[in-house]
Amino acid sequence: MNNKQNITALISGLLFGLGLSISQMIDRERVIGFLNVTGKWDATLMFVLGGAVGVTIITFRFILPLKHPIFDSKFYLPTRQDIDGKLILGAVIFGIGWGISGFCPGPAITSLIQLSFNPIIFILAFIGGSFASQLLTKSKLKE
Amino acid sequence: MLIESSWINGLIGGIFIGISATVLLAFNGRIAGISGMINGALEFTFSQVWRWYFLGGMLLGGLIYEYLLPLPNTPRYDFNLISMIIGGFLVGFGTRIGNGCTSGHGVCGLGRLSVRSLIAVISFLASGMITVFIITDILS
Numbered sequence: 001m002n003n004k005q006n007i008t009a010l011i012s013g014l015l016f017g018l019g020l021s022i023s024q025m026i027d028r029e030r031v032i033g034f035l036n037v038t039g040k041w042d043a044t045l046m047f048v049l050g051g052a053v054g055v056t057i058i059t060f061r062f063i064l065p066l067k068h069p070i071f072d073s074k075f076y077l078p079t080r081q082d083i084d085g086k087l088i089l090g091a092v093i094f095g096i097g098w099g100i101s102g103f104c105p106g107p108a109i110t111s112l113i114q115l116s117f118n119p120i121i122f123i124l125a126f127i128g129g130s131f132a133s134q135l136l137t138k139s140k141l142k143e
Numbered sequence: 144m145l146i147e148s149s150w151i152n153g154l155i156g157g158i159f160i161g162i163s164a165t166v167l168l169a170f171n172g173r174i175a176g177i178s179g180m181i182n183g184a185l186e187f188t189f190s191q192v193w194r195w196y197f198l199g200g201m202l203l204g205g206l207i208y209e210y211l212l213p214l215p216n217t218p219r220y221d222f223n224l225i226s227m228i229i230g231g232f233l234v235g236f237g238t239r240i241g242n243g244c245t246s247g248h249g250v251c252g253l254g255r256l257s258v259r260s261l262i263a264v265i266s267f268l269a270s271g272m273i274t275v276f277i278i279t280d281i282l283s
Contacts, residue, residue: 006196008170013197015163016175016246017204023156024149026205026217035268035275044153049249051157052164056254059165064255069172076172078242078252081259088266090241091248093233095267099274101230104245105177105238108231109198110205117222123181125231130182132232133239 004071017110023048026111028102028118035099097129164251167197176247177201178238237267 024030025048033042068074098104103111103122111119164175171193184194209216238244241263243252248267252260 005171006193008166009173009193009197010200010203012163012167012171012175013200014204014207015159015166015200016177016197017201018208019156019159019161019163019204020201021156021205021208021217022159022214023153024217025153025156028220029218030149032275035271036279037272038276039279042149044149047150047153048157048160049245051154052161052250053157053253055158055161056164056250057256059161060168060251060254063165063169069168070170072170072172074172075168077174077255078257078259080242081257083259083262087241087259087263090237090239091263091266092237092270094237094241094244095270095272096274097230097233097235097237098245098267099230099271099278101226101234103227103230104234105181106201106244106246109177109181110201111217113202113205113209114217114219116219117224118220118227121224121227122231122234125228126181126235127185129232129235129237130178130185130239131235133236137240 002071008071016106019048019052020107020110023051026107028107031104031107032099032102160246160250161254164246164254168251174247174251176243176251178235178244179242179247182239241267 020026023044025045030042030044033040034045036042063069064075101122103119105126108119108122108126112123167173167175180194180197183191184198208214234244243260243263245267248260248263253264
């Protein structure tokens, strides 16, 4: 890991945080408004995801066939392609937490700048949940 | 105010996020998935330092928006301890088991045309919508 890669990560993170702020996805009520399909539906999140995927679906087509990324010798990509229960169970549990809090990990990180308790407690609980799932998977492996 | 309509804001913000994911993949060969970014950063190893730069950039982006751009500030809400603890725990637990969140599976996974990610996105959108329905229409 070198400086060029760290600066790239910083710039990429900056664009990500700007994008979340401009789209107001760090506003929890907007996210809950999108998930609230039977109430006063707020379509904003659909445009955010559409705009983001609209870009990646085009650019990734040109990047992924390359032999290696510009600053590294290889791509670090997920290799699994199987659909298993863990994938779906994990996504469903995530969705429940998302609906309860109105936060997914990205917006929670960027809204830390508000210095309000909500994102701080959310991130601490996120870390707790992540460690708990690690403990659970490890104890299952031992059995 | 530069931009009035929320869907135009959404589209422009989304394009920024797409460009962010493009930059990280093209230069570093990495996926811009935020749940994995946090989990990797917390390993506190030298090879994961770049993840702290990315997370720092996310804060910087938020600060630039709130303090430098002539755009409306993000609303603040009352502290909601119970939703944050339960919601945060479930999001941390679920994204670790399911290997990703809205960014990793949504923005990057769909961009890679991954079927695994498509199934994950459908699952968390559906469960999120059902959860909000239960909370707003049944519980209250």
